[in-house]
Amino acid sequence: xxxxxxxxxxxxxxxxxxxxxxxxxxxxxxxxxxxxxxxxxxxxxxxxxxxxxxxxxxxxxxxxxxxxxxxxxxxxxxxxxxxxxxxxxxxxxxxxxxxxxxxxxxxxxxxxxxxxxxxxxxxxxxxxxxxxxxxxxxxxxxxxxxxxxxxxxxxxxxxxxxxxxxxxxxxxxxxxxxxxxxxxxxxxx
Amino acid sequence: xxxxxxxxxxxxxxxxxxxxxxxxxxxxxxxxxxxxxxxxxxxxxxxxxxxxxxxxxxxxxxxxxxxxxxxxxxxxxxxxxxxxxxxxxxxxxxxxxxxxxxxxxxxxxxxxxxxxxxxxxxxx
Numbered sequence: 489x490x491x492x493x494x495x496x497x498x499x500x501x502x503x504x505x506x507x508x509x510x511x512x513x514x515x516x517x518x519x520x521x522x523x524x525x526x527x528x529x530x531x532x533x534x535x536x537x538x539x540x541x542x543x544x545x546x547x548x549x550x551x552x553x554x555x556x557x558x559x560x561x562x563x564x565x566x567x568x569x570x571x572x573x574x575x576x577x578x579x580x581x582x583x584x585x586x587x588x589x590x591x592x593x594x595x596x597x598x599x600x601x602x603x604x605x606x607x608x609x610x611x612x613x614x615x616x617x618x619x620x621x622x623x624x625x626x627x628x629x630x631x632x633x634x635x636x637x638x639x640x641x642x643x644x645x646x647x648x649x650x651x652x653x654x655x656x657x658x659x660x661x662x663x664x665x666x667x668x669x670x671x672x673x674x675x676x677x
Numbered sequence: 678x679x680x681x682x683x684x685x686x687x688x689x690x691x692x693x694x695x696x697x698x699x700x701x702x703x704x705x706x707x708x709x710x711x712x713x714x715x716x717x718x719x720x721x722x723x724x725x726x727x728x729x730x731x732x733x734x735x736x737x738x739x740x741x742x743x744x745x746x747x748x749x750x751x752x753x754x755x756x757x758x759x760x761x762x763x764x765x766x767x768x769x770x771x772x773x774x775x776x777x778x779x780x781x782x783x784x785x786x787x788x789x790x791x792x793x794x795x796x797x798x799x800x801x
Binding site for chain 1: 687688708710711712713741742744745746749750775779787790
């Protein structure tokens, strides 16, 4: 019976509304997807007459979050290599904040480095983040994956809030990494 | 030397490096799929130009958005300008930003701290 799908869709719809989710995606994050989602969010924010500065912050964090997935998402070990760049992406909006949520698989080999960086970022204040950004600009090089090692630092700087994240184990050597960036709307009003 | 003229796209900036008319400009938005692929030819061109540049080189940068990968390559471009200055050439970087765009103003200030080239911040 197809009712199982109908129940699923109805349940999904209600949960989206309750959690104020504007956009949800699961799959490969290609450049086309990045362009489509940023364009869509830009349109919606313009309709809501959000201040320019806020629009730019949200735009920037969406780009960096999606490019993090497309450049860094791994697959479960033993799965074909061409399945990289897959992730889950959400944009939610409350009366006071935007939430940009990105989830993707990371291998346990990378867990230590990621946790260190995230903890380091969350300990720094505005000035400390500026310095870290400057250091990474000076010393960093564009990696094989095409990143500058600046994404998370920049997300933290632009959002002005600590990064909230979690690693959920999904296999012997893989974790599902979830990063939620909160951008406050009310500051500018 | 040939000039570079690239029209802006939704994810890449407009680039004009035109020594004959002495126009050097990067403007628009930059979030290419592969930032190195986009900027590499521009950086190579600028390195060649730097060997025998015009008497004055004013680079106008008027971005409304760039991602972090682009920000790093933009620094690479500015560092070639720094080499030109060190070699005794006259260069100025003019960083244009929307007066309401604090993040872009701050980005300009940070570049000016990272490189040793006369740097002007200009609102529009």
